[in-house]
Amino acid sequence: MKKIVMDIDVIRKNAKRDIEAATSVKTCEDVRVQYLGRKDGELTAVLRALSSMSLEEKRRVGSEANALRVELEELIENKIKELSSKKIQRIDVTKPGKRVSLGHLHPLTRIDREVRDIFSSLNFSVVSGPELEDEYHNFDALNIPGDHPARDMWDTFWVKPRTDNGEEIKGAKKGGKLLMRTHTSPMQIRYMETHQAPFQIIVPGRTFRYEATDASHEINFYQVEGLMVGPNVTLANFKFIIESFFKRFFGENLEFRYRPSYFPFVEPGVELDVKLPGGKWLEVMGAGMVHRNVFNAVKYDKEMQGFAFGMGLDRLAMIKYGIPDIRLFYSGDVRFTKQF
Numbered sequence: 001m002k003k004i005v006m007d008i009d010v011i012r013k014n015a016k017r018d019i020e021a022a023t024s025v026k027t028c029e030d031v032r033v034q035y036l037g038r039k040d041g042e043l044t045a046v047l048r049a050l051s052s053m054s055l056e057e058k059r060r061v062g063s064e065a066n067a068l069r070v071e072l073e074e075l076i077e078n079k080i081k082e083l084s085s086k087k088i089q090r091i092d093v094t095k096p097g098k099r100v101s102l103g104h105l106h107p108l109t110r111i112d113r114e115v116r117d118i119f120s121s122l123n124f125s126v127v128s129g130p131e132l133e134d135e136y137h138n139f140d141a142l143n144i145p146g147d148h149p150a151r152d153m154w155d156t157f158w159v160k161p162r163t164d165n166g167e168e169i170k171g172a173k174k175g176g177k178l179l180m181r182t183h184t185s186p187m188q189i190r191y192m193e194t195h196q197a198p199f200q201i202i203v204p205g206r207t208f209r210y211e212a213t214d215a216s217h218e219i220n221f222y223q224v225e226g227l228m229v230g231p232n233v234t235l236a237n238f239k240f241i242i243e244s245f246f247k248r249f250f251g252e253n254l255e256f257r258y259r260p261s262y263f264p265f266v267e268p269g270v271e272l273d274v275k276l277p278g279g280k281w282l283e284v285m286g287a288g289m290v291h292r293n294v295f296n297a298v299k300y301d302k303e304m305q306g307f308a309f310g311m312g313l314d315r316l317a318m319i320k321y322g323i324p325d326i327r328l329f330y331s332g333d334v335r336f337t338k339q340f
């Protein structure tokens, strides 16, 4: 009788394997017939053989065989359910599709590209420089020495260089202390250190200020610097270039207003306001004729003169799109960016 017990284990193994492998309701029914079929089922045969066993064996083998019968019936039932529920999953061709949202450009990227395009068409080259700057390029060479009160105009993130172990690296560096550039103006110096005039460039880039944020201030924002240098470059050239730019950017019906202003790296310095049709005067940039001390810092000779300007990309975007709060640009909120 040992043989039948063995068979129960084998039957269990084979039956489970066959149920698992069944791919249709029909194959499930076939498996049921093969193992539990009334006439020739393999497990049925074991149950039938019980009558010739001793009472003790009848109990043991009988309960095992019955338990397996119940188990297999349940497994087959579940498999049938699983297979037929799959069949019911039909495709509803009338159902509206899922909207796939397309990626698109951030408003600042759009403005950045537009500014580059317009200045390129005016024959300006586009260059870029480091965001991590040194004191010399961000301040000193721009006629803002350490004790100059104008340093207060730029609240600075000073950077302490550290080793990989986090130890501070002491000792003066060539360009002085490190900082996150507070404006794109240091690229004026870097460009003139390595290029001779005449030239005309713009420098779009990210800038940093250590200050409290509000609707019009962010600790990080974008600027575009402009610089044109040559033997005969005048403020009249500046007016023509910048008015051409703004008319392309905002539209032909634009009014301009120049106000005297102060920046250490220009003399004279001006501030430019524009007025859109029906709108208010809006301050859009600082500019001026490059200060002699700046040319001295890069060892340009006395013949050279030029104009420089700097404007906020975020501010241009806010005016153009009517955005009330600069912080929205950096919020990462798709409800905002989706609108552009």
Ligand code: DAH
Pocket (backbone or CB within 6 Å): 182, 183, 184, 185, 225, 226, 263, 265, 266, 285, 286, 287, 288, 308, 309, 310, 311
């Ligand atoms: N760098 C100035 C700022 O961040 C802006 C500026 C003003 C740039 C006058 C210039 C300039 O080149 O001539 O506030």
